[in-house]
Structures are given as C-alpha cells and as structure tokens.
Amino acid sequence: MSSLTERAEQAVGAPPAAPTPPAPPSAAVEPLPNIEIEGPGPDGPELVSAVVAWSRVMDDIRVIGKNEKYDAAGTRYNFRGVDRTVNAFAPVLRRHGVLVIPSKVETSHRDFKNSNNKIQRECTATITWTIYGPKGDSFPAQSAGEALDSADKGTAKAQSVALRVLLLTAAMVPTGDPDPDSTYAERGEAVVRTPVSYRDEILDLKTSSARIKQITQELVQLNLIHATVKNEFGEDETLHALSRRVYDERLGGGQ
Incomplete structure (x- = not known):
C-alpha cells in the first residue's frame, strides 16, 4: 500500500481540524x-x-x-x-x-x-x-x-x-460636517469633576486617545494632574501617570 493511501486512511479517523478564528x-x-x-x-x-x-x-x-x-x-x-x-x-x-x-x-x-x-x-x-x-x-x-x-x-x-x-x-478643505452653530445648547451650572470621575473616564474603553489627551489638558487647568487615585489594579497612581499609560496602550492597540 502506498504511503499516500496510508495517509488517506489515517486521515479518515483524524479529528476535524479546529475552526479558523475570525479575523x-x-x-x-x-x-x-x-x-x-x-x-x-x-x-x-x-x-x-x-x-x-x-x-x-x-x-x-x-x-x-x-x-x-x-x-x-x-x-x-x-x-x-x-x-x-x-x-x-x-x-x-x-x-x-x-x-x-x-x-x-x-x-x-x-x-x-x-x-x-x-x-x-x-x-x-x-x-x-x-x-x-x-x-x-x-x-x-x-x-x-x-x-x-x-x-x-x-x-x-x-x-x-x-x-x-x-x-x-x-487648502482649507471643508469636512461636510454640520456647522457647530447649527445647534444651540443653553449653558447650565458647571459640573465639578472629581479625580475619580476622570479616572473612570480614562479607563473606559470607549474613551479615545484624542479624548485622553484632552483630559490631560483639563487636569492641568484644574490642578488635578498630580491627584492620586486607585487604578484598575487597586494601586495608587497619579492621574498624570494613569492618563499617559492608558494613552500609550490605546495607541499601541490601534486606537
């Protein structure tokens, strides 16, 4: 019996190949x-x-x-x-x-x-x-x-x-997006952000890297950049270090 036939017979009893993971x-x-x-x-x-x-x-x-x-x-x-x-x-x-x-x-x-x-x-x-x-x-x-x-x-x-x-x-190319002046929102009382609320927003997977950069600027303006919070590992970390670390991780993950 040829080796090709032997391999074919062995393949009959072989378990099915694992499905290809989705891209x-x-x-x-x-x-x-x-x-x-x-x-x-x-x-x-x-x-x-x-x-x-x-x-x-x-x-x-x-x-x-x-x-x-x-x-x-x-x-x-x-x-x-x-x-x-x-x-x-x-x-x-x-x-x-x-x-x-x-x-x-x-x-x-x-x-x-x-x-x-x-x-x-x-x-x-x-x-x-x-x-x-x-x-x-x-x-x-x-x-x-x-x-x-x-x-x-x-x-x-x-x-x-x-x-x-x-x-x-x-070339000052327009985006085709709606004009910002086309909507109106009445300004209410300013909401005071806490270090914990910023921590939660930074750690939220829906927060983009661009927003994290904006958060860093807000933290500087509010004098909260060196405020210490508990990170996702339960360890003390400044908001500055947390935002920088998460920003690098988001960029590294293609976000």
Whole structure:
C-alpha cells in the first residue's frame, strides 16, 4: 500500500481540524471614488503665480467628507484617510500645474511596550514643503504627522499623515460636517469633576486617545494632574501617570 493511501486512511479517523478564528475587526473603508477632472490641455496650465494656482486648487476641492469609518477595539469614529485625500488632490494639482515637494524632513522616534508587551515605535515627522506653481515660483509650507508601527513603516506613515494635514489645512478643505452653530445648547451650572470621575473616564474603553489627551489638558487647568487615585489594579497612581499609560496602550492597540 502506498504511503499516500496510508495517509488517506489515517486521515479518515483524524479529528476535524479546529475552526479558523475570525479575523480581527478592521476599519470599514468605502471604495475610493473615481475623480474625473479635465486636464490642462496640450498647451499646459495657465502660467500664473504659485499662490494664484493654489487658490484655484482650493476652488476645485470643494469638500472631502469624513466617509471612512473606524470601528474596532471599542472605538468608533469617521475620518478622511491619506489615500482619499491624495486621490482628490492629485488630478487637480496636475490640472493647475502645481507641485508639492518635500524639501526638509525632521523625525523623532520613541519606543515603548504596549499592553500586550509588544514593542511599538512612535514616529513624529515635521516636514517643510515647497509648493511650486506653473511659472516656477514657489512658497513654503510646513506640517507634522504622527504614527505608530510595530515594524519599519512608522516613518513612512508619519510622512503620509503630514501630507494629508498639509493638503487639508493649506487648502482649507471643508469636512461636510454640520456647522457647530447649527445647534444651540443653553449653558447650565458647571459640573465639578472629581479625580475619580476622570479616572473612570480614562479607563473606559470607549474613551479615545484624542479624548485622553484632552483630559490631560483639563487636569492641568484644574490642578488635578498630580491627584492620586486607585487604578484598575487597586494601586495608587497619579492621574498624570494613569492618563499617559492608558494613552500609550490605546495607541499601541490601534486606537
């Protein structure tokens, strides 16, 4: 009997293979739209100054909505990703003969362990850009981006975020969100927050990393930053140390 047949007979009595565990949740992303913008034509873009060309880019980029959704690890929010932003800007920049070139990149890195004891690298990139117009003149701009990665992609991610920040900020791109003035809320008596209430909010899995940064600023203003509370392990810990530790854990977990 051949070895192939023997293995087949042994497999008959073998227990069924364990089911494949479900994939972890990831961000729900809509397909990028097709951008159809008429090119500059055979004669190229109109030879105007860099500032005028950029203002025309602003005029063409009317809105980039926050259509991408993140829903994982207990955190939900909408955002405008790098790909969606570049997908909207690239054809418009070409139409008006505008180049966006990084002329100086400054980065800083910090390594730490997340809650799973896995090494993460945080990268902050500050980039000086030169924006050229169709006549060859230019003006400078600067933006910064921050990213986390467990491999070797942190610097590239941070630079991509800095590009998104530059394009959205320099072009003053609307989000399409409701105007804050469209709602009215009558101000009532201010609620006095206690150190314990801040502790509970920091430890809540629904509290985003951005909110934790905001909490830290509130604690400084309220002179509660060094207040001591019982953490989730029943140990004494200052709110400053607790917020920083949880913030790092949330970033390390992709939140």
